[in-house]
Amino acid sequence: MILSGAESLRRIAVVGRGTAGSIAAASVTRLHPDRDHELHHIYDSRIPVIGVGEGSWPSLVQELRRLTQLSHESIQQRLKGTRKYGVSFEGWGRRNRHFTHFFTPQQVSYAYHLSADFLADLLHESTRARHIDAKVLDIKRVEGGAQVEFEGRAPERYDLVFDARGFPRELSSDRHIDISFIPTNTAVIRRCPPIMREQGSGPVLQHTYTRAVARPHGWIFVIPLTVHTSYGYIFNRNLSGLDEVEADFDAFLDRDGVPEFEARAVIPFPNFVHRHMYDGAVARVGNAAAFMEPLEATAIVSAQLQIGMILHMRLNRSVKNLERDAPVVNRFLVSNMLCYGLFVGWHYSCGSGYDSEFWRYARHEAWSSHRRAADPGVTGCGALDKFDDMIDLLKRPVIDKADWHRMCAVPLTSYAQMAQGLGC
Ligand SMILES: Cc1cc2nc3c(=O)[nH]c(=O)nc-3n(C[C@H](O)[C@H](O)[C@H](O)COP(=O)(O)OP(=O)(O)OC[C@H]3O[C@@H](n4cnc5c(N)ncnc54)[C@H](O)[C@@H]3O)c2cc1C
Numbered sequence: 001m002i003l004s005g006a007e008s009l010r011r012i013a014v015v016g017r018g019t020a021g022s023i024a025a026a027s028v029t030r031l032h033p034d035r036d037h038e039l040h041h042i043y044d045s046r047i048p049v050i051g052v053g054e055g056s057w058p059s060l061v062q063e064l065r066r067l068t069q070l071s072h073e074s075i076q077q078r079l080k081g082t083r084k085y086g087v088s089f090e091g092w093g094r095r096n097r098h099f100t101h102f103f104t105p106q107q108v109s110y111a112y113h114l115s116a117d118f119l120a121d122l123l124h125e126s127t128r129a130r131h132i133d134a135k136v137l138d139i140k141r142v143e144g145g146a147q148v149e150f151e152g153r154a155p156e157r158y159d160l161v162f163d164a165r166g167f168p169r170e171l172s173s174d175r176h177i178d179i180s181f182i183p184t185n186t187a188v189i190r191r192c193p194p195i196m197r198e199q200g201s202g203p204v205l206q207h208t209y210t211r212a213v214a215r216p217h218g219w220i221f222v223i224p225l226t227v228h229t230s231y232g233y234i235f236n237r238n239l240s241g242l243d244e245v246e247a248d249f250d251a252f253l254d255r256d257g258v259p260e261f262e263a264r265a266v267i268p269f270p271n272f273v274h275r276h277m278y279d280g281a282v283a284r285v286g287n288a289a290a291f292m293e294p295l296e297a298t299a300i301v302s303a304q305l306q307i308g309m310i311l312h313m314r315l316n317r318s319v320k321n322l323e324r325d326a327p328v329v330n331r332f333l334v335s336n337m338l339c340y341g342l343f344v345g346w347h348y349s350c351g352s353g354y355d356s357e358f359w360r361y362a363r364h365e366a367w368s369s370h371r372r373a374a375d376p377g378v379t380g381c382g383a384l385d386k387f388d389d390m391i392d393l394l395k396r397p398v399i400d401k402a403d404w405h406r407m408c409a410v411p412l413t414s415y416a417q418m419a420q421g422l423g424c
Pocket residue numbers: 015016017018019020021042043044045046047048049050051052053054055056116134135136137164165166167187232267269285286287288294297298299300301
């Protein structure tokens with residue numbers, strides 16, 4: 001007898017309790033049609049979550065409503081959130097001026113600025129799972145599923161395992177596509193007093209924007225929440241020392257009139273796309289699957305896409321299609337993540353108002369390696385061609401109506417706004 005998708009998905013594990021693992025566990029709970037499926041949510045409480053990730057894309061607004069069944073207003077308040085209508089760029093590009101990358105339709109579509117900690121709490125309330133606090137040593141594909149091996153516990157077999165364990169410990173070229181045409185690799189995070197506060201009992205309705213401010217060593221994000229304002233200096237530790245970055249951060253906060261801050265963390269990060277996100281039984285999601293610096297807040301939206309697509313396929317397609325579906329889904333996800341990477345890397349291609357070592361490197365060395373890194377022969381997908389098509393469209397005197405809704409991870413309107421703002 002050939003099992004339907006949902007029938008073949010009885011035992012599911014989610015490993016990791018950061019943003020990605022929490023979305024995965026809540027999604028399984030909400031989307032699985034049979035209540036008697038078994039979900040294990042596994043994490044090692046001694047390994048902290050990354051805890052940053054405060055910008056999002058508009059699809060999260062609907063997604064959280066669907067997962068939690070709460071009203072938009074109460075979700076926003078639970079997240080200590082504000083409504084993000086886009087990203088405001090300061091000092092980027094050839095023209096060295098301020099411009100905004102709006103979500104479209106402009107001034108209509110919004111995402112959240114949110115507290116990552118509160119997002120995880122909110123999602124846990126919507127998850128029905130057995131919780132296992134243990135260190136996972138390995139996740140292996142086995143006949144008809146995947147096996148999770150633990151420290152100090154017997155292994156368990158599942159029909160599907162979401163691996164949301166965060167950044168890989170090291171990158172290897174056979175497993176990861178290195179996208180260091182994105183020129184940054186470290187963040188300094190500070191928390192400052194809130195600049196947006198709830199008035200009365202309702203959520204903050206004012207339109208807000210993530211600020212992305214070009215600085216000599218990279219750029220600074222400013223994200224307004226109702227509990228604090230989050231600041232992060234994104235730079236390249238191979239080019240700039242932590243002390244000079246901290247000194248420039250101090251100068252920036254001083255100029256912005258910020259009276260005090262709490263130093264939160266210094267976070268090194270890789271820029272990569274995993275070549276094997278999904279094999280039919282193991283699904284890497286979140287920072288385990290791909291990462292690029294937070295300039296366009298692409299991580300949560302990527303996790304949503306990975307989880308949504310894999311669950312949709314597994315629940316709705318007969319298991320007889322699994323071996324054929326898995327490589328197709330994998331290639332689609334790899335291509336999509338790489339498109340995000342190219343979009344983000346391209347932001348650096350026109351430099352900024354600073355003629356510093358960082359910006360010369362970003363523009364002339366890092367970005368000029370993108371064709372080699374994203375070559376279809378290296379990546380096995382057509383992301384570079386898709387990206388080139390978007391840039392070609394922008395050069396046309398008139399863009400045909402049939403092309404208005406084209407996407408390369410983000411819509412043509414995003415490419416057009418950035419090209420106009422950056423002057424490239
Ligand atoms: C500076 C910076 C800014 C960012 N800003 C944004 C932003 O604005 N918007 C956005 O969308 N994203 C942003 N991100 C990305 C953000 O990190 C992710 O959105 C998000 O936190 C996903 O993390 P994760 O759940 O994949 O992994 P993590 O948060 O690292 O969670 C990993 C989980 O796995 C568990 N674990 C790990 N190893 C094991 C093991 N061996 N056994 C058992 N459990 C294990 C840990 O206990 C933890 O629960 C930013 C990232 C950085 C570095």
